[in-house]
Every structure is written in structure tokens, then in C-alpha cells.
Amino acid sequence: MDREELELFRAGLAEACSSHTGKALDDALDELGWRDALEADRQAAVSALFEEQGRANATSSALDVVLASALGVDAAVVLPRLGRWDPPSDGVAVRGLGTGGLQRHNGAAVVAGDAVLIVDTTDLTLRPVGGLDPALGLVAVEADGLRAATRPATWTAAVAIGHLALAHELVGSSRAMLQLARDHSLERVQFGRPIAAFQAVRHRLAETLVAIEAAEAALGAAWEVESPMNAALAKAIAGGSARTVARHCQQVLAGIGFTTEHPFHRYLRRTLVLDGLLGDTRALTKQLGQDLLRTRELPPLLPL
Amino acid sequence: MELDEFRPALDAWLDEHSAALAPSGGVGTLDDEMAQLAKVKRAMFDAGWMRWGWPERVGGLGGSPVLRAYLGETLTTRDLVNAGGYSMTEVLAPTMIDYARPELAAEMVPMLLRGEEMWCQGFSEPGTGSNLAALSCRATRADDGWRVTGQKVWTSYAQYAARCVLLTRTGRTESAHRGITAMFVDMASPGITVRPLGTMHGGAEFCEVFFDDVPVSFDRTLGEEGQGWSVAMDLLPFERSTSLWHRGALLNRRLKQFLDVADAETLSAAEVGDVFLRLHALRARSRATLNRMAAGDRLGPETSVDKILLAAAEQALFDLVAAGFADAVLLGDDASSERWRAEFLYSRAATIYGGSAEIQRNIVARRLLDLGAEA
Numbered sequence: 001m002d003r004e005e006l007e008l009f010r011a012g013l014a015e016a017c018s019s020h021t022g023k024a025l026d027d028a029l030d031e032l033g034w035r036d037a038l039e040a041d042r043q044a045a046v047s048a049l050f051e052e053q054g055r056a057n058a059t060s061s062a063l064d065v066v067l068a069s070a071l072g073v074d075a076a077v078v079l080p081r082l083g084r085w086d087p088p089s090d091g092v093a094v095r096g097l098g099t100g101g102l103q104r105h106n107g108a109a110v111v112a113g114d115a116v117l118i119v120d121t122t123d124l125t126l127r128p129v130g131g132l133d134p135a136l137g138l139v140a141v142e143a144d145g146l147r148a149a150t151r152p153a154t155w156t157a158a159v160a161i162g163h164l165a166l167a168h169e170l171v172g173s174s175r176a177m178l179q180l181a182r183d184h185s186l187e188r189v190q191f192g193r194p195i196a197a198f199q200a201v202r203h204r205l206a207e208t209l210v211a212i213e214a215a216e217a218a219l220g221a222a223w224e225v226e227s228p229m230n231a232a233l234a235k236a237i238a239g240g241s242a243r244t245v246a247r248h249c250q251q252v253l254a255g256i257g258f259t260t261e262h263p264f265h266r267y268l269r270r271t272l273v274l275d276g277l278l279g280d281t282r283a284l285t286k287q288l289g290q291d292l293l294r295t296r297e298l299p300p301l302l303p304l
Numbered sequence: 305m306e307l308d309e310f311r312p313a314l315d316a317w318l319d320e321h322s323a324a325l326a327p328s329g330g331v332g333t334l335d336d337e338m339a340q341l342a343k344v345k346r347a348m349f350d351a352g353w354m355r356w357g358w359p360e361r362v363g364g365l366g367g368s369p370v371l372r373a374y375l376g377e378t379l380t381t382r383d384l385v386n387a388g389g390y391s392m393t394e395v396l397a398p399t400m401i402d403y404a405r406p407e408l409a410a411e412m413v414p415m416l417l418r419g420e421e422m423w424c425q426g427f428s429e430p431g432t433g434s435n436l437a438a439l440s441c442r443a444t445r446a447d448d449g450w451r452v453t454g455q456k457v458w459t460s461y462a463q464y465a466a467r468c469v470l471l472t473r474t475g476r477t478e479s480a481h482r483g484i485t486a487m488f489v490d491m492a493s494p495g496i497t498v499r500p501l502g503t504m505h506g507g508a509e510f511c512e513v514f515f516d517d518v519p520v521s522f523d524r525t526l527g528e529e530g531q532g533w534s535v536a537m538d539l540l541p542f543e544r545s546t547s548l549w550h551r552g553a554l555l556n557r558r559l560k561q562f563l564d565v566a567d568a569e570t571l572s573a574a575e576v577g578d579v580f581l582r583l584h585a586l587r588a589r590s591r592a593t594l595n596r597m598a599a600g601d602r603l604g605p606e607t608s609v610d611k612i613l614l615a616a617a618e619q620a621l622f623d624l625v626a627a628g629f630a631d632a633v634l635l636g637d638d639a640s641s642e643r644w645r646a647e648f649l650y651s652r653a654a655t656i657y658g659g660s661a662e663i664q665r666n667i668v669a670r671r672l673l674d675l676g677a678e679a
Contacts, residue, residue, distance in 0.1 A: 289577030
């Protein structure tokens with residue numbers, strides 16, 4: 001896509017995400033030709049949609065579509081349990097999570113080792129997850145004694161694209177939080193001036209922007225220099241950044257941000273749960289550190 | 305010359321010549337460091353490498369500044385130069401190219417690139433740290449040129465410098481950033497006294513520089529009279545592009561050297577992972593900044609983000625080192641311990657030099673987030 005097409009495409013996605021969520025957003029994405037765009041220009045489709053979805057606090061089956069495309073299947077994809085990124089199944093049993101899209105799809109892709117099984121969704125026990133972010137519509141997935149034809153699949157590639165998608169969604173959500181906090185700081189008057197005039201508030205918002213920019217830079221680099229490692233680094237940085245952003249923005253929003261009359265709480269909920277999908281920042285960071293200590297080697301550094 | 309061509313050719317050349325260019329001896333004095341820098345720049349200029357990425361009118365061979373970023377990175381990671389001393393070239397040459405009379409730039413810049421001269425940057429003053437616009441080192445007009453009187457401080461490598469890019473007050477003090485003029489001063493001029501400062505990390509690179517009625521001819525003015533603030537503002541992004549890339553490369557190199565010998569049992573994997581994440585984010589950000597610069601974008605206040613990421617990453621790395629190598633950093637007297645200790649101590653200043661952490665955040669708040677004036 002050229003610059004102009006990209007802007008139009010993005011505006012369409014932004015509009016869809018702010019007006020719809022769940023099944024309705026899936027339909028809107030079909031109408032916009034997002035799946036075709038995914039095949040034609042993966043980076044543009046993934047980065048634009050997930051960022052807008054994060055910004056709008058919307059949900060869809062897009063993560064399933066992206067993962068399925070990497071696995072070469074047409075099915076919803078069972079995710080690992082919270083905080084993990086290894087395949088959710090050993091080939092017989094599965095314990096994992098699904099998006100709201102899993103309930104709407106007849107087929108579920110279950111990855112075990114180097115293979116993917118396509119099972120009837122009805123063969124899985126799906127339990128809606130309420131938890132911190134009921135609006136995300138996750139389901140807990142369980143099944144034993146799975147029997148299905150398998151075909152080879154590379155989970156690593158699926159995880160890599162999933163990391164990028166989730167990192168973009170975290171960045172979008174972070175940008176939304178920053179906007180809420182920035183607007184509030186300019187409107188809220190105390191001691192006779194907007195609180196944005198106070199350095200303590202300004203520095204929190206500056207920290208917020210720096211955290212977001214760091215995540216965006218890591219994402220930009222991960223698309224330019226594609227590797228599972230660079231995708232995982234981007235996800236770890238985006239998850240950590242989103243937590244930093246949420247902490248500072250909540251403090252700036254103060255009382256109003258603690259109420260359910262203000263949208264902030266939805267973003268806080270969403271970022272914490274998104275951080276947990278396909279490995280949270282703590283687990284990814286610890287794994288990275290263990291690998292560094294074991295191998296005594298740095299991952300390949302980004303080339304100029 | 306494109307990077308794809310430059311990189312392997314330079315790597316091959318350095319594989320052959322690195323041994324001859326390597327510093328003799330271990331951790332040397334500042335004198336040794338400067339001699340090493342001059343030797344390497346001279347060799348790299350004569351072989352052509354140091355000329356790529358600079359315009360032909362100052363002795364360069366043209367090409368993207370990304371070539372310079374790669375050259376500095378590879379010289380730094382091969383331990384051929386110290387990133388700090390090397391950075392003066394990246395910061396001061398662009399200022400001369402943009403603001404000096406073309407004849408002056410053509411005469412002077414090649415001497416800097418070729419390592420024949422070291423230059424320094426006279427910005428900070430005792431009364432002017434974060435508030436640069438309040439500087440008071442005064443230049444007054446005489447018939448035959450400027451007369452400069454005042455004091456600078458934190459002037460890196462002034463005791464080795466042949467020239468100084470100096471900010472002076474030519475308007476009234478109340479004119480703040482509007483009354484500042486930049487000039488290019490010969491450090492051998494009568495009336496200049498340099499006094500190195502002792503610092504906690506041991507190297508005496510920072511100096512006080514005193515100016516007592518120092519003559520500077522008018523044709524050494526950089527830009528127009530009163531335009532010094534623009535000179536300074538255009539210079540700072542260079543500290544935060546190629547130079548910052550070199551510093552980030554050095555930090556990755558030091559993390560690797562730390563991992564080579566660290567005792568994995570005693571270290572927190574989470575902390576080690578966090579340090580690499582910070583270095584990775586810094587490198588990704590710096591890489592994007594270099595690519596923007598190469599595409600012709602004008603760098604501005606957004607480079608404060610790069611500086612904030614650098615300072616945090618540098619301190620995180622050396623906090624890890626100080627914990628992992630506590631014996632060396634706290635008690636060691638061998639050359640390797642001294643280097644780790646000096647770098648740990650130097651990293652304490654990462655949130656202070658080149659615009660403090662607070663000033664950087666003020667810039668982000670004002671210029672990038674548009675939060676209006678401060679209370």
C-alpha cells in the first residue's frame with residue numbers, strides 16, 4: 001500500500017473499531033477487506049488494525065486470523081495459558097485460552113509440538129472467562145483425548161506474528177491512555193492553573209510518551225528485521241511500556257480515573273490481560289535473561 | 305557508496321588492519337586515549353573510510369550519514385576508539401558545515417576528520433547548566449573583531465583542543481536566547497586558560513576554560529550575530545543521533561563482555577533480561593532516528609526521547625555490572641576492574657550531562673506533548 005492508501009485503510013479501520021466490537025467488528029473487517037489486506041501487506045494490515053483496536057478498546061477475531069494465517073489453517077487458534085507461549089497441547093490434552101472468535105468458529109486449531117490438529121470446536125470445553133476484563137470475551141479451553149488429523153506447522157512463526165499483533169494492540173491502548181491523561185491534565189484546574197503546568201505531572205506524561213516511543217521503535221525494527229526474537233523483544237517491551245503508561249496515566253487522572261464513569265479503567269484492564277497473552281513482559285524478560293546467562297551471547301543486534 | 309557495500313568492505317579492511325591500529329598497553333591515560341584517537345582517525349581518513357558520509361566540500365566523499373554511524377560503531381566495538389572522544393567529530397563537524405563560512409569549513413573540517421586536531425564545545429557555564437539561554441560569557445565588538453571575556457565549564461577535552469565552538473552573549477543578558485552568538489575560536493589565542501577538573505570516575509576530560517579579552521576575528525562567527533541559539537539547537541540532535549548510536553553500540557559490547565565472565569548463579573535473570581530490553585529499545589529508536597536523518601529529515605526535540613532511553617539503559621547496565629562484579633568495582637585495582645569502575649561511575653552522570661534527565665522531560669512535555677507553559 002502506498003502512503004495515501006494506507007491512510008485511507010487506517011481511517012476505515014479506526015472508524016470500524018470505534019463503532020463496533022466482537023462479532024460486529026469481525027463483520028466490519030470483512031467488509032473492509034482486511035483479510036485480503038493481510039495477505040497482500042501483512043505489516044500494514046496487522047499494525048493498523050491492532051493499534052486501532054487497542055486504541056478503541058474493541059475486540060475481534062483478528063488475532064485468530066493472523067495466527068491461523070501463519071499456521072496455514074482456516075480455524076480459530078487455541079492460545080497457551082496466561083503468561084505462556086509454548087504450544088497449548090501435547091497432542092492428547094489441551095489447556096489454554098481462546099478469543100471470543102473461538103466460540104464463533106466451527107474449527108479450532110490446536111498446536112502440539114510441530115503439528116497442528118484441527119478439531120471441532122464442539123469437542124472442546126469452553127468456559128467464558130470473566131476476570132479482570134470481561135469485555136475482552138476470552139474463554140478458557142480444555143479437552144482431553146483429542147483425536148484429529150495433524151499436519152506440520154511452525155508454532156514459532158505463529159507466536160512471532162502474534163507477538164507483533166499484541167504489541168501493536170498494547171501500543172494502541174497505551175496511546176489512548178496517554179490521550180485521556182493529557183486531555184485531563186489540560187482541563188483539570190487546581191491551585192488556579194491546569195495541572196499540566198506542574199512539573200510532577202508533566203514528567204509523568206513525558207515518561208509515558210518515552211515508554212510508548214520505545215515500544216513503537218522495537219515494533220518498527222521487528223518488522224524491518226523479522227525474527228521470532230525481535231518479535232518477542234517487541235512484545236516484552238510493549239507489555240512493560242503499557243504497564244508504565246497505565247501507572248502514570250492513572251496517577252494523572254487521579255480520582256476520576258478510578259471511577260467507572262471514566263473510560264480509563266477499561267484500558268487498564270485490557271493492557272494487563274493483553275500483556276499476559278503469549279507471554280507477559282516478566283516471563284519473557286526472565287526467559288531472555290536466562291538465555292543470555294546460559295549462552296553468554298547477545299541475540300543478533302539490529303543492523304543499521 | 306551504499307551501506308551494503310561499505311559495511312563488508314570496511315569490515316574486511318579492519319580485519320586486516322585492526323591489530324596495527326589497536327592501542328598498545330592496557331587502560332591508558334587520557335593522553336594515551338587522545339593519541340590513539342588521532343592515530344585511528346588519521347588512518348581511517350587516509351584509507352578513505354573517515355571521509356564517507358561527509359560532503360565533498362569539507363574533504364568528504366559524500367554518501368549517507370548512516371555510513372558514519374556504522375564506522376563509529378565498528379571502531380567503538382573493536383575497542384579502537386573511545387566513544388566519548390570520537391563523538392566530538394560527529395557533533396562539531398556538522399555545525400561547521402552548516403554554519404561556518406564555506407571557506408572556513410573547507411579549511412578546518414578536514415583537520416578534525418583526519419585527527420590532526422581535537423576540538424571542543426564551549427556551551428555550559430558555572431551559572432548556566434540546564435538554563436543554557438542564560439549564558440553570560442560576553443563577546444563585544446572591537447574594530448578588528450570580537451573580544452571574548454567569561455568562563456565555560458564541562459568543556460570536554462579542552463586541554464587537547466585546537467579549536468572551540470563557543471557560545472557567547474552578544475546581546476543584553478535579558479535578551480536570553482536571542483542575544484547569543486556562536487563563534488569558532490583558536491584555543492591558542494592569547495587570554496585563554498584551561499583548567500581540567502578532577503571527576504569521580506578518574507578521567508580529567510572535563511575542563512574549565514577562562515577567556516580574558518580573547519580576540520576572535522569576525523569571519524569566525526558561526527551563522528549570524530544573534531543566531532547562536534539556532535546553532536546550539538541544531539547541534540544537540542547530533543549528540544543524539546550518530547554519537548548516541550556509537551554509545552549504544554559500546555554498551556552492547558560491554559554487556560557481552562560482562563556476560564563472558566559473570567557468575568550466572570549470583571545474577572537475577574530478570575535484571576539481565578531487562579538490561580538487554582533497554583539496550584534493544586534504545587538501538588531500535590536510535591536506528592529509526594538515523595534513518596530519518598539519512599532521509600533528509602531535520603532532527604529536533606524528539607531526539608530527547610533517544611537521550612532519555614540512553615541514560616536509563618546506561619545506568620541499568622552499570623547497576624547490573626556493579627552488582628555482578630562487586631569485588632572488581634568496589635575493591636579491584638587491576639586494569640579491568642579500574643575500567644569497569646570508571647564506567648560505572650561515569651554512568652552516574654548519564655542523567656546529568658548533555659541536558660539533564662529533568663530538562664529532557666521538560667522538552668518532551670513542552671515540545672512533544674504540547675502541554676503549554678510550566679507553572
